[in-house]
Amino acid sequence: AQSVSQHNHHVILSEAASLELGCNYSYGGTVNLFWYVQYPGQHLQLLLKYFSGDPLVKGIKGFEAEFIKSKFSFNLRKPSVQWSDTAEYFCAAFSGGYQKVTFGTGTKLQVIP
Amino acid sequence: DTAVSQTPKYLVTQMGNDKSIKCEQNLGHDTMYWYKQDSKKFLKIMFSYNNKELIINETVPNRFSPKSPDKAHLNLHINSLELGDSAVYFCASSYQGREAFFGQGTRLTVV
Numbered sequence: 001a002q003s004v005s006q007h008n009h010h011v012i013l014s015e016a017a018s019l020e021l022g023c024n025y026s027y028g029g030t031v032n033l034f035w036y037v038q039y040p041g042q043h044l045q046l047l048l049k050y051f052s053g054d055p056l057v058k059g060i061k062g063f064e065a066e067f068i069k070s071k072f073s074f075n076l077r078k079p080s081v082q083w084s085d086t087a088e089y090f091c092a093a094f095s096g097g098y099q100k101v102t103f104g105t106g107t108k109l110q111v112i113p
Numbered sequence: 114d115t116a117v118s119q120t121p122k123y124l125v126t127q128m129g130n131d132k133s134i135k136c137e138q139n140l141g142h143d144t145m146y147w148y149k150q151d152s153k154k155f156l157k158i159m160f161s162y163n164n165k166e167l168i169i170n171e172t173v174p175n176r177f178s179p180k181s182p183d184k185a186h187l188n189l190h191i192n193s194l195e196l197g198d199s200a201v202y203f204c205a206s207s208y209q210g211r212e213a214f215f216g217q218g219t220r221l222t223v224v
Contacts, residue, residue, distance in 0.1 A: 032210050038154070043203060044215040051211075088154050094210045100169050101146070101205075101213050103156040 002027040004093050006104035013081050014112050021076040021107050023091030032094040033074040034101070035065055039087045050074065061085070086111045116140050119204045119216035126194055127224055134189045134219045136204030143208055145187040147179060150201040162187055194223045
């Protein structure tokens with residue numbers, strides 16, 4: 001079965017610290033990968049996506065992610081976080097075989113001014 | 114223009130009642146979803162429709178019944194509401210496996 005794992009459940013950082021959130025997926029076939037952000041009380045918004053090509057993808061608000069096929073990983077990074085990055089972050093995967101977008105359990109990021 | 118819109122945004126109702134949540138997308142997408150987000154923020158897919166056809170029905174109680182009158186609409190009807198149904202319900206749409214766009218969510222509170 002397709003699954004997505006996020007190992008960091010709650011991350012607390014000071015402003016200007018670097019961020020890396022882990023994401024692993026289980027499906028062995030072709031997958032489309034996504035990172036979403038959910039600010040408090042709001043809906044999910046797309047940060048970035050990977051379908052094919054360059055494994056290093058850049059998204060909005062200075063976020064980037066690297067797809068490493070051999071590790072089944074798609075980690076999210078940001079060199080310097082801001083207080084406004086405080087939110088819940090979800091990794092997600094879509095595979096044609098399962099015809100659905102599966103989400104990880106989310107990582108709550110708290111940035112301290 | 115809102116890409117994926119769902120109504121109502123808030124819904125407070127008593128146990129045993131029947132309620133509906135409506136969703137519409139104006140993106141021309143071929144797939145629509147219903148997700149449930151619990152108090153721990155875990156997102157679980159409930160249903161997926163592709164071109165009005167039900168393709169995913171996760172282990173959801175029969176009290177939940179989706180209806181897709183056309184490709185742009187996917188409604189969710191819930192019978193005999195229970196306390197455990199309290200959650201935020203998100204509608205989403207996508208096109209051929211590309212990124213999903215989400216509605217604003219419906220916060221359902223059953224009292």
